[in-house]
Amino acid sequence: MNVYExxxxxxxxxxxxxxxxGVYSPAKRFGGNLIYISGCGPVIxxxxxxxxxxxMTIEEGQKHACNSVLNVLAVLEREVGDLNxxxxxxxxxxxxxxxxxxxxxxxxxxxxxxxxAKLFGDVPTRSAIGVNALPGNIPVEIxxxxxxxx
Numbered sequence: 810m811n812v813y814e815x816x817x818x819x820x821x822x823x824x825x826x827x828x829x830x831g832v833y834s835p836a837k838r839f840g841g842n843l844i845y846i847s848g849c850g851p852v853i854x855x856x857x858x859x860x861x862x863x864x865m866t867i868e869e870g871q872k873h874a875c876n877s878v879l880n881v882l883a884v885l886e887r888e889v890g891d892l893n894x895x896x897x898x899x900x901x902x903x904x905x906x907x908x909x910x911x912x913x914x915x916x917x918x919x920x921x922x923x924x925x926a927k928l929f930g931d932v933p934t935r936s937a938i939g940v941n942a943l944p945g946n947i948p949v950e951i952x953x954x955x956x957x958x959x
Contacts, residue, residue, distance in 0.1 A: 812892040815928050821875075823892075824853045826883040830944065836888035842860060842957045844888060849880035850947040858946040862911030870913075871920030871946060874913045877951040878921035882928075890955055896956040898925045898933035904950040906943045921951055936953065 851873035
């Protein structure tokens with residue numbers, strides 16, 4: 810089954826790729842069949858702000874992680890033209906803005922990892938890092954490395 814059919818089954822759709830917010834490349838190919846996607850936040854239709862452990866629950870954070878990875882995939886699609894060319898996600902780096910006593914970054918990151926596992930059939934390697942603030946006061950930012958078919 811293709812990635813777009815899986816998204817439809819999950820009642821999800823790919824958003825328009827976010828515009829870049831600075832002097833950087835949203836996508837960079839390297840090593841032959843690898844592509845790095847710069848960090849994307851959860852904003853799809855409406856602004857999202859706040860911190861985990863203060864303004865939102867782990868479950869809300871998981872939804873924001875899922876939306877962040879949808880934005881990552883939108884950038885990836887813009888770069889490669891078709892997500893069915895993607896073999897899978899090699900590595901995710903998930904930043905979670907939270908209170909000083911919020912320690913559930915891995916549980917928040919599960920929202921992104923679970924979606925990628927459903928779409929590509931394998932879970933990526935991953936790091937989940939707690940930070941005190943992210944750009945625009947977003948709660949989650951995700952970057953990734955993907956393997957593309959030769």
